């Protein structure tokens with residue numbers, strides 16, 4: 613998919629304030645500092661679109677980016693950061709849970725996992741919650757450039773093993789690096805093919 617336009621449209625504090633659900637929507641979520649802003653910038657080919665933040669856990673709004681006037685890229689707040697726990701609900705906010713459970717135009721969640729780390733309980737808990745809630749999702753391993761091939765393979769295998777303790781199949785997954793600009797085409801083709809199915 614060629615990105616002609618990608619624009620930030622707005623930040624919303626709840627699902628009821630979000631734009632009307634008229635276009636297919638893809639939500640990005642992961643632990644704070646997982647590399648979400650960098651990945652959003654990579655996918656849209658716009659370095660400054662999502663702020664690459666050094667202070668994790670600040671954004672507690674649902675951020676909407678309109679891509680090619682055809683679909684929404686939705687940037688959800690990071691979870692798993694201690695300071696966001698006032699509205700704690702299993703470490704992700706009620707706003708996030710509401711959006712994910714109720715947003716009718718949501719096609720797929722991109723769950724970002726830091727490929728440098730062994731499986732993190734909060735990530736596995738979140739993936740299990742998505743599965744149990746029947747929300748379609750894929751896994752996106754980030755920061756692949758920071759690992760050797762072996763470390764990467766072993767962290768991916770460990771995540772799979774952990775996930776497969778609860779589920780019969782591993783969701784589709786992608787290996788990405790914003791630093792090396794790797795993975796954006798695969799993610800965009802998935803979005804393109806889902807957009808094509810529902811057009």
Ligand code: GDP
Nearest residue numbers: 644645646647648649650664665755789790791
């Ligand atoms: P967010 O909090 O999930 O939005 O994460 P950011 O995109 O702000 O990234 C957090 C930190 O990780 C920043 O210092 C980024 O420069 C760094 N980072 C993000 N993606 C990559 C990547 O693919 N490779 C490397 N080496 N660093 C990355």
